[in-house]
Amino acid sequence: MMWRTLGTLGIAFVLCAGCSGSDEPPPDGPPPPAQFSTIDAFTQSTVDLKGAGAVRYNGSLTAPAGDNVTLNVAVTKAGEASGELSVNGLPATVLVVDHTLYLKGGLDFWLKLSGVPDTTAPTVADRWVKAPGVLLGVDIERIFDTEQLPAMFGKPIGNADEPNVLKRTTVAGVEVMEVPTDTGMLFLSVNAPHGLVRFDLNRSGKTDPTKVRDLAFSVTDATSEMAAIYRDLADRTAELDGAYDPFTGVKQGTHRFENCGVKSCAIVVELTNTGKVPVRVAIKATWNAGGDEIGSCESRVGPLQPNQAGSATCTLASQEWVQFYRRAQSVAGQHPYGAEWTAMALITPPSPAALRALASSAETPVANPQGDQHVYLIRDKAGKSDKQLWKYGVATGKDWRKTADAQLKYCQSSIKTECVAEEIAATGDPAGAQALAGQLVGAYKGRTGACPPAQWVGCPR
Template sequence: MIRHGFGTLLGAILLLSTGCTSDDPPLDAPASAPKLVVAEAVEQSIVDLKSAGAVRYNGSLTAPAGDNVTMQVTVTKAGEAIGELSVNGLPATVLVVDHTLYLKAGLDFWLKLSGVPDSTAPTVADHWVKAPGVLLGVDIERIFDTETLSGMFGKPVTAQAPDAAKRTKLAGQDVIEVPTDTGVLYLGVNPPYGLARFDLTKSGKTDPTKVRDLAFSVSDATSDMAALYRDLAGKAAELETAYDPFTGVKQGTYKFQNCTANSCSIAVELTNVGKQAARVAVKATWTGGGNVIGSCESRVGPLQPGQAGSATCTLSSPQWTQFYRRAQSVAGQHPYGAEWTAMALVTPPDPTGLRKLATSAETPVANVQGNQHVYVIRDDAGTQDKQIWKYGVATGSDWRKIPDEQLKFCTAGCVVDEVAATGDPASAHALARQLVDAYRGRVGQCPPAQWVGCSPK
């Protein structure tokens, strides 16, 4: 029944929107949101931040080791992240999937990142690499988890009304400055306010969340979740060849074999000394007569912890053929050799789930058995536009707790109605966005308390 009810409501909205002409009577004006004191405006803005399906962050921080880290990342409510970062000016692409951090960067980045041996850097350069947060000094998923992040904001040190707070501009947006006991928050000047930026002196208490000097602009990315999950799925599919340099691989004996005019192979004995099963990649650079004559790559596994195996890497380049024929026809010594690295590969995440979420965000489907709930907060006088205050999404059997806590910010007599339920957050936010967009199409603006899903057109 919930699904049918949502379809009926949305159909009526679309019919209203497309049926208006210049002769139609004007729609009722939207309800106005009350002006709040600064502490209440901060509280409401934090509720909205926590309710977002995805948030963009753009700024910088200082890692525990003193490194300057800049980031432009989009982080979902579930903890996936995608974007760009730099460490002391050296850039990298960043991806967080299944609670695991992956980085892709050039040789200089890896040579100058502490904890990565110089001998490893050339192998992992320009490849995806599984990187523990402690290596980077920043746990992106934990720091930008909205529950954790909002706990770092501290308490406002002023009780004045937003109209009386100091105003400034950020990227052309009018904002108010809200000093707290841990830094400064910047909110929009009018309801629903919304967090635009935070400048904090410090964050977590343990590495790798014990960062300082956080300064980030904030914007809601919930409306872009379909594209976001497509991008996440695309990047996740690239992790099939990602390296895991922190899973131990012990190298044993080696031997050259089957060397003919067409090719030559090197077989390397390996043992997985890590704590989990791993595939292993061997990459070798060959020389002949003092010159580089080609390279080869090979994979083996997965090897279980403690399991031994062998990887055979075969060179079949034209340069090898030339070297071999010259050695056969010219008397004397013709030395050849290979330098190789053996490194574990990650067990790649399955991007199927991310692709399904992208589809859900594009074509949402209501599901009465789902645990993602789309709700509306409205004046109890009715369901017309002038009574609607905001739409939102909450999770779980106790989902009403989230909207109920917001009733104190609404006009007197506000109530909460469930509009629909879905099976995943992407479809829930997509359904809520449809309602917001339809409202905006009729009224010319979002509901008065709407921050999530109300990005500029």
């Protein structure tokens, strides 16, 4: 409770720092957009991208094996991701949490995905599956890591420093200038703060599964959506209990039928964990009798330690079995029955608790002076009114000032005067820090009718 009070007082002070001293809005609103250097705008757009709490990417690429992959995903600064994808037109849901990729797709998706045996596909269809990045051919977390992605943009070429000679077009309703680079084309907004709207790259990365090509993605800052994004991540993570790990070895041994009577029948399968970590194992069996399917059953066992043997019992108790058994008892002759089964390792599911905590923090942030997430502002050195404010930002760690100070050159070239950076608050997690910054942006917008002139992060357009 004490921390909440301190956090509220700190933000209240900052929000009033640019006020006019009365209850009326200040007369000096944000300055008009300044002339810009395209090189500066290019550089600042990458800084803004790195500073976003979450970014949404929508587009396509070609994987190393030649597969066409489309992605519509929201990716957080920490690397979590959720959304939808397709591989050669076949759709799936995607989740990245704790640096691990999970996919959920239909039967056709798994049948056509290289590296998945046809016998495995029916079992994993429409279930969450832990998948190595090499299986998909795309490492989503690494490719869309905002610390690494700008390095893939290359360097502007030609007359890129002369904005008046750059071609202009419209992308998703936004007027943009085309900035050619030695790896492709960037599309920056014509209007301040000239944020990145789209990138088209010829290539990306040097090793599988980041060595993709023909990347064409629209880019949208999703920092203001972080509470909803973390709730979605938590909800999907909660679905992972029971997700399959088909790439951890489970050796199947002998099997036998047990306790087959009028109400039910069980199949017992001997198993050995041939992997290097403890695993739970799921068995799924489809039963048939007289040429007809009579039901299915599922069972779990474990965890089994590496090289440990065990057994799983799967019991069928369907009405079809009851009818088959009674008929077999009343009609002379042979009445064969059988089962087809698969045994597969289950993941140890991650906990959604931390993600839910981040969702709460994004909704009700609390300042913490000891935190390593720093909220800062950049302004004209001459004053602290709204007219002198340039942008708000968030940076991590004790070297946060390097992130802020690196932008002073662009600030000075934009407003033609000396700029300074100041810390406003700190907190313990990125969602809370971005939310605190978002409150400041919202208050500024309420007073002036617009975001600070260089505000890309947390300023929906």
